[in-house]
Amino acid sequence: MIEKTEPKPGSQIFSRRRALQLAGTSAAAGLAALLWTRTRETQGSHPGKASSRRVEGTLSPVRSRQQVPGNSPNIIFILGDNHNAETMGCAGHPFIQTPGLDRLASEGLLFKNTFNTTSLCSPSRASILTGAYAHHHGVKNNHTPWTGQMTSFLEYLSLGGYATAFIGKWHMPGEGLPEMPLLDLFVSYTYREGQGAYFNCPMIVNGQEVPSRTAYISEEITDYAIEFMQENLAQGEENRRPFCIYLSHRAGHPPFQSPEGIAGMYEDADVEGILPDQVDPWWYGKSNGNVFQGVMMGSYYNQYRRYCETLTAMDRDIVRLLEFVDQEGLRDNTVVIYMGDNGMQWGTHDCHGIREPYEESIKLPFIVRAPWLIADPGERRQQMALNLDIAPTMLDFAGLSTPEDMDGESLVPFLTDPGTQGREHFLLEFWRYFPENTPSYRGLRTERYKFIEFERGRQPWLFDLQEDPREQTNLYGTAAGEQIVPALMSMMETYDS
């Protein structure tokens, strides 16, 4: 149900931005050449890929706006925050209600093996936007500034003729928000380290601070997304450009707060069977440095319940967004994607948080709905997908080729053909992030093994994920491990180039 159709604040800002864009369009050829030059700086093969769809040589990665065909799909990319991949109804969670995500999964595909490559908010977000590993895009931890040196897929799409909007949590370090003049709409916030607040969060709309219009942040950013679509549709079929909306939620991040109607809905939910045995409700959130993870207050069990409530609150707005897409007849020409920036550990391996390279931290919820491409909606895909595949996938949807400086690869072939061979391995990397107690590490995950080398303080990890999916037995230093490690190290070396 769409209820809020108030005019956007500062419509003049949009006009000025539009003017900037038109100026940008006239310079598109020059920018395209510049971007093409940039993409050529990083050449060479990308390890871990079964195949490469990258176009090399003379083809520019961007096209001029005039070349965009009328049937380019609209794209809505929804990003969750610290969303454990199993905490969705469609993933089998015993009590959480996520009808929106469940609907997406039933009408699209749920990827069961999707990972981030750096398990921390800012690096993962930068990887999603740029399609690159953190050692490549440079946002190594939540203190390292976003430099804008790599072009985001949103900017490529803008140059490719899309109406683009970034709405919601940016959360990458730097002085305020970056200038992104190619985007039609840039709505975000810098409040509290860019984490924002669940209620009455001051927003920054195209560079201007505006007060919150809707109390709860998930509703607020969804309103902006719907208004952006309304404005786009109002331009008429002949004039309007396909749109891409990057809708980035805060839900899932502490301190967990939900709106009326949802707050407290899991009060009686049995979490004892979900959380690991070693977790106690009284003191777990206050021990092991967990106080800085936002779970210090009250019972740890209740913190988990509140976490689930924020995800349900976000889902309520995903339902609203999908209803709008249906209502406007956009369903069959709009890709809708949901992904999390990180997973989340709730006490597994005696850890709380997102930064340890266990499966619960690195595995992401990932659902794609693209009705005209997917012949087997409701199915699951087992191939390994990554956060850094999002950017090339977006460009592929738009009919644009993947720039050379992107490390990811398009996932579109997985949508159309369930038998498409996925990557064989990928790099896991992490740079220490004060004040959290995880050393810098670098490692490799294959379909079967996970190997992690820490910079200091810990022995390496080697897990056989096939035999030991819960990562209970470190094989490093064992006879079995010694046989496996050389091959894994040699695979890792392929990333050094």
Next chain:
Amino acid sequence: MENRGTRPMIWKPLLSVFILALVSYLVYYGSRRIESQPVHQALSFLFGTVYFCTIFFGPLYIYTYGYLHGLSLPGRIVTSSLIPFLWMTKDVIQLTESHPFLECLYWYLNPLSVWMVCLLAIEMGAGTLLGRAILKRRGQPIKVVSVGPVAAIVIGGLVFGGIFAWGQGENLFSIYLDGYRLLFGSGV
């Protein structure tokens, strides 16, 4: 005040709180390895509660004891702060697993430490009042309430509550991280 000649006796409460903290710490964390869930939950509740009580309220006992035994104000402040300081130091040592030593020292300034200092101020004020009340009950002509300890309680409470009200400590944490970046950049 009494027994001005027995200042070394302050080690008695200090050591007893420390041993209680150490034992409860070991049992609390050790209980996570116990297979039986009811036993684990019972032990973790009991010893977790004791552990955190020794850290958060042990200073009140030590300070009051020091007051009753005539320990000087600096002596009372130092000895009653020792257990929380050791608790923080444990975390600093753990942090050296991941970060250089200098950065780990910065950990001492985190918002939790600020809260701890506020709590200590409240407990020192309360300890003074409590000590005086005990001495008065024992027949010493002493005024229980005075500006100093009351001010410590009020100011400590206001700062403590104020930090919590101001974004549940999140805003202070942001400032803390700003300070980190100022000193150490991104750290990598």
